[in-house]
Amino acid sequence: xxxxxxxxxxxxxxxxxxxxxxxxxxxxxxxxxxxxxxxxxxxxxxxxxxxxxxxxxxxxxxxxxxxxxxxxxxxxxxxxxxxxxxxxxxxxxxxxxxxxxxxxxxxxxxxxxxxxxxxxxxxxxxxxxxxxxxxxxxxxxxxxxxxxxxxxxxxxxxxxxxxxxxxxxxxxxxxxxxxxxxxxxxxxxxxxxxxxxxxxxxxxxxxxxxxxxxxxxxxxxxxxxxxxxxxxxxxxxxxxxxxxxxxxxxxxxxxxxxxxxxxxxxxxxxxxxxxxxxxxxxxxxxxxxxxxxxxxxxxxxxxxxxxxxxxxxxxxxxxxxxxxxxxxxxxxxxxxxxxxxxxxxxxxxxxxx
Numbered sequence: 167x168x169x170x171x172x173x174x175x176x177x178x179x180x181x182x183x184x185x186x187x188x189x190x191x192x193x194x195x196x197x198x199x200x201x202x203x204x205x206x207x208x209x210x211x212x213x214x215x216x217x218x219x220x221x222x223x224x225x226x227x228x229x230x231x232x233x234x235x236x237x238x239x240x241x242x243x244x245x246x247x248x249x250x251x252x253x254x255x256x257x258x259x260x261x262x263x264x265x266x267x268x269x270x271x272x273x274x275x276x277x278x279x280x281x282x283x284x285x286x287x288x289x290x291x292x293x294x295x296x297x298x299x300x301x302x303x304x305x306x307x308x309x310x311x312x313x314x315x316x317x318x319x320x321x322x323x324x325x326x327x328x329x330x331x332x333x334x335x336x337x338x339x340x341x342x343x344x345x346x347x348x349x350x351x352x353x354x355x356x357x358x359x360x361x362x363x364x365x366x367x368x369x370x371x372x373x374x375x376x377x378x379x380x381x382x383x384x385x386x387x388x389x390x391x392x393x394x395x396x397x398x399x400x401x402x403x404x405x406x407x408x409x410x411x412x413x414x415x416x417x418x419x420x421x422x423x424x425x426x427x428x429x430x431x432x433x434x435x436x437x438x439x440x441x442x443x444x445x446x447x448x449x450x451x452x453x454x455x456x457x458x459x460x461x462x463x464x465x466x467x468x469x470x471x472x473x474x475x476x477x478x479x480x481x482x483x484x485x486x487x488x489x490x491x492x493x494x495x496x497x498x499x500x501x502x503x504x505x506x507x508x509x510x511x512x513x514x515x516x517x518x519x
Contacts, residue, residue: 180279184340185247185276187338187407189254193471193477197402198286199421204396204448205428206457213513215501225505226493227266228463231327231364231389231442236266237491238459238506241299242393242441242446242468243329243368247276250477252286257291257476261496262296265487269331270299270464274319275306291323299366300325304332307353313360320363327364329391330354335372335424339404339417351385358386369393371400373425379441385478389442391467392432397422397448424470428461435462452493459506460515 172198191197194369228238241258252484255271262269269289278286290298300319302311320328337343358365367374367382368391374382374516379390405417425433427447434443455466475482498504501514 168483172404177330178276181276181278181279182247182283185245185251185272188403189245189248189250189258189347189473190322191403191406192398192473195406197398199396199402199407199448200400200424202395202424203426204394205426206396206449206454208428208518209461209515211456211460211497211501214216214514217428217499217502219499219502219504221499223504226491226494226498226500228465230268230297233268233326234266234450235268235465236504237265237494238465239265239455239490240446240465241267241269241472242391242467243270243272243443244469245272245298246274246287246475247272247280247283248286251427254473254476255287256292257480258472259292259296260294260471260480261476261483261487262298263293264484265491266296267487268299269293269296270467271301271323273301273303274322275302277322278302278311278315284322287319287323292386297327298323298325299327299329300328301331302358303344304330304350305334305337305344305347306464307350307357308348309344313357316357316369320361323381323519325363326360326387327366327414329366329368331368331370332374333370333400335420336370336400338403339401339408339413339420341404341409341413351381354382354387355385358388363475364388366391366444368444369447371395371398372423373427373447375425375430375432379434380437383438383441388432389444390438391444391446392427392434392463393467394427394430394445394447395422396427397450397470427458431458431461431463451496452490452495455490455494456497456509457515460509461510462510
């Protein structure tokens, strides 16, 4: 008889298989939003034909959570827990160090459940001075996780902060997902008070509204990552790997659910002008990045473009980073903005009527 595999969603083998599925599906299948967009197409910059600037002196450096970044870009949380993920994370970390980027890793739950997989996330030696972000699902605080588990993943990564990702829709679509999100605000508040590093709240592609951001900030969250709609749809990803017709149908029905990224930025900034804010969700080039920064974000996160480049080669990653930096600097130069502070306080981005 063959070995019986537990269908328990906490089974490390199932979690590891899910990580491998997520990588394969994101790299090979069309899992982007089809109907909803980031909303960034509704904005355009006012061109300046005489910038009165030297392009070579355009400064895109910034500080985020007390750490200096040469480029206001975050390699958004993606993966870990498999050999392919280990290689991808290593390549991403090398690029983060080389180009002065921040980097988040994928959910480290798989390593908590199966500690021998922790090395697939251990990237600090490749990015000794980069801003690195550990990552766990907030919902796991309702499934026996606590301060000890959060501290463990921070220590493994030697992380500068912890991302708590919020993914209620993904859990609804995921076969046997963890869907008890009750009472989490109190548990997050306790974690924020006791964990010695900042805690970041991040959605996974459906967006964070201003109202939710206020609740999170009020309980001690140190930064918000919008992760708005318009890019990769995790409902669509989970639909692709669904094991029954109901879950597949759920993923298809809600594939274009969420708040557009641009709307998230505006909404969060309206209630929290100073909270450290990451704009992510469907950003695909440096012009998208420039728009989010002009709307009020402090840094911008991308996942899929970095994932595809990292799966290809280190050289492809270097090329992508060079292009993104050139696109961002060109947007500043051609709007007459010499640095990111000037861009944020300018009126050079206009909503298209």
